[in-house]
Amino acid sequence: MQIQTSPLTRKLGAFVSLSDVELEILARFHSRRREFQSKHEFIHEGQTKSSAFILSKGWACSFKVLPDGDRQIVDFQIPGDFLGLRSILFRTADHNIEAVTRIEASEVLAADVLRAFSDAPRLAVAVLWAASRDEAMVVEHLVNIGRRSAEERMAHFLLELSARLALVGIGDKTGYECPLTQYHLADALGLSAVHVNRVLRQLRDSGLVTFQSGRVTFDDFDGLAELAGFDTGYLDQTGPLLT
Amino acid sequence: MQIQTSPLTRKLGAFVSLSDVELEILARFHSRRREFQSKHEFIHEGQTKSSAFILSKGWACSFKVLPDGDRQIVDFQIPGDFLGLRSILFRTADHNIEAVTRIEASEVLAADVLRAFSDAPRLAVAVLWAASRDEAMVVEHLVNIGRRSAEERMAHFLLELSARLALVGIGDKTGYECPLTQYHLADALGLSAVHVNRVLRQLRDSGLVTFQSGRVTFDDFDGLAELAGFDTGYLDQTGPLLT
DNA sequence: CGATCAGTTGAGAATGGTCAAATTCGGTGG
DNA sequence: CCACCGAATTTGACCATTCTCAACTGATCG
Numbered sequence: 218m219q220i221q222t223s224p225l226t227r228k229l230g231a232f233v234s235l236s237d238v239e240l241e242i243l244a245r246f247h248s249r250r251r252e253f254q255s256k257h258e259f260i261h262e263g264q265t266k267s268s269a270f271i272l273s274k275g276w277a278c279s280f281k282v283l284p285d286g287d288r289q290i291v292d293f294q295i296p297g298d299f300l301g302l303r304s305i306l307f308r309t310a311d312h313n314i315e316a317v318t319r320i321e322a323s324e325v326l327a328a329d330v331l332r333a334f335s336d337a338p339r340l341a342v343a344v345l346w347a348a349s350r351d352e353a354m355v356v357e358h359l360v361n362i363g364r365r366s367a368e369e370r371m372a373h374f375l376l377e378l379s380a381r382l383a384l385v386g387i388g389d390k391t392g393y394e395c396p397l398t399q400y401h402l403a404d405a406l407g408l409s410a411v412h413v414n415r416v417l418r419q420l421r422d423s424g425l426v427t428f429q430s431g432r433v434t435f436d437d438f439d440g441l442a443e444l445a446g447f448d449t450g451y452l453d454q455t456g457p458l459l460t
Numbered sequence: 461m462q463i464q465t466s467p468l469t470r471k472l473g474a475f476v477s478l479s480d481v482e483l484e485i486l487a488r489f490h491s492r493r494r495e496f497q498s499k500h501e502f503i504h505e506g507q508t509k510s511s512a513f514i515l516s517k518g519w520a521c522s523f524k525v526l527p528d529g530d531r532q533i534v535d536f537q538i539p540g541d542f543l544g545l546r547s548i549l550f551r552t553a554d555h556n557i558e559a560v561t562r563i564e565a566s567e568v569l570a571a572d573v574l575r576a577f578s579d580a581p582r583l584a585v586a587v588l589w590a591a592s593r594d595e596a597m598v599v600e601h602l603v604n605i606g607r608r609s610a611e612e613r614m615a616h617f618l619l620e621l622s623a624r625l626a627l628v629g630i631g632d633k634t635g636y637e638c639p640l641t642q643y644h645l646a647d648a649l650g651l652s653a654v655h656v657n658r659v660l661r662q663l664r665d666s667g668l669v670t671f672q673s674g675r676v677t678f679d680d681f682d683g684l685a686e687l688a689g690f691d692t693g694y695l696d697q698t699g700p701l702l703t
Numbered sequence: 704c705g706a707t708c709a710g711t712t713g714a715g716a717a718t719g720g721t722c723a724a725a726t727t728c729g730g731t732g733g
Numbered sequence: 734c735c736a737c738c739g740a741a742t743t744t745g746a747c748c749a750t751t752c753t754c755a756a757c758t759g760a761t762c763g
């Protein structure tokens with residue numbers, strides 16, 4: 218079997234230097250290719266026996282729905298992200314995941330993951346690290362919603378996305394392609410769609426950032442970063458800790 | 461060495477059946493006893509070379525501080541909780557942790573944890589599971605702040621705390637001892653201290669719950685749970701997945 | 704050419720914030 | 734035992750951010 222460098226191995230390798238054997242085990246994770254249409258919900262809260270997925274193309278989002286129908290988007294997943302890990306570790310999924318765009322992903326069965334952990338224990342450490350990184354992002358999201366104004370939230374969110382996309386080689390300092398609707402932004406930031414629209418106009422009018430027709434354009438990156446109090450510390454990677 | 465059942469082993473054992481060797485390694489984590497006074501901040505954001513701690517007595521809280529001085533409490537830690545794991549896995553702490561009450565904890569060095577992972581790889585899986593459980597709590601907290609009204613937030617928060625405390629044998633259906641101030645609640649829930657006070661009075665006046673002089677008393681548990689849309693799914697434990 | 708969905712805008716209402724001032728309460732020193 | 738101190742809590746008045754409702758535009762698609 219040919220061992221390829223996938224976005225996943227690149228990510229895990231940043232923390233744990235992976236051996237050929239470990240790389241091969243990871244490579245086998247990519248044997249079940251799946252494809253989902255935009256808006257398809259492929260992991261449902263409460264679902265038992267769910268799989269995890271490694272996203273190779275497109276965007277997805279994980280969210281929870283409240284009794285009154287409101288939803289809170291917890292995170293967006295971009296290519297290279299591992300998703301649904303918690304639904305494997307717990308026996309039942311505690312959140313929903315749906316495709317934002319049409320997506321391509323590799324399905325990974327719970328048994329595959331658990332077997333990989335016992336065959337190559339260092340992979341568990343690597344996944345622990347990746348999961349901690351995800352948790353750090355959720356924490357930052359929490360701070361964002363809990364303590365920042367609508368304008369700051371939006372600014373911070375757009376910058377964070379930019380930083381994450383940059384890590385997988387998408388977008389640059391001038392901006393990036395972004396398939397999200399204003400409803401997605403509203404559900405992610407805990408705002409109403411109407412207010413999202415107003416905030417976006419305000420940011421555009423102040424010459425900071427333009428969110429339009431599927432693209433985020435930074436008109437004044439530094440100004441935006443200052444408004445948001447943006448700091449990339451929680452995304453830092455400084456080379457393998459475990460060699 | 462005598463192998464004792466600590467809150468930590470009980471927690472990890474819920475996911476991975478631990479061998480004697482693994483139990484002994486965990487027991488060695490308890491060799492460096494520490495004690496901190498209330499309000500002492502013992503993990504600082506940006507700090508490198510920080511340790512982790514296993515909390516054995518008292519309450520702590522982890523939080524982030526924004527440039528303008530506002531703070532967002534991410535989570536409270538109670539006896540049995542592992543804290544500061546991320547500050548070990550990343551080389552630098554991405555959040556602060558301070559003692560809410562006087563606390564007793566065991567300090568665990570980064571090297572100890574990494575050595576334990578290579579000596580007993582299954583421990584890494586167990587810790588991964590525990591970390592995922594923490595992440596699930598942060599996610600629920602995010603939903604709470606993002607999509608619920610102040611009253612619902614408070615109700616949900618007090619119920620969640622009750623459920624967590626019950627797992628380590630503190631409190632019962634009638635209520636629990638709670639050393640938090642209204643400022644803690646405000647910082648955790650993304651509200652102002654003044655509004656926290658009003659919300660608490662409202663909940664008390666509606667006969668649902670009383671938060672007073674260091675104690676939470678459920679006057680109408682079911683009514684409160686209904687108001688909060690409370691569901692314990694994300695805390696469920698259903699026995700070891702890995703045997 | 705309707706139908707639907709994303710985006711836009713306005714007007715009025717509501718939730719929660721800010722500021723400022725009491726009040727309570729657990730210590731602590733005299 | 735009592736006076737006092739600081740921290741935590743409580744309350745009122747006013748203000749701001751954000752929400753809701755409702756209407757309208759523009760694009761896309763069968």
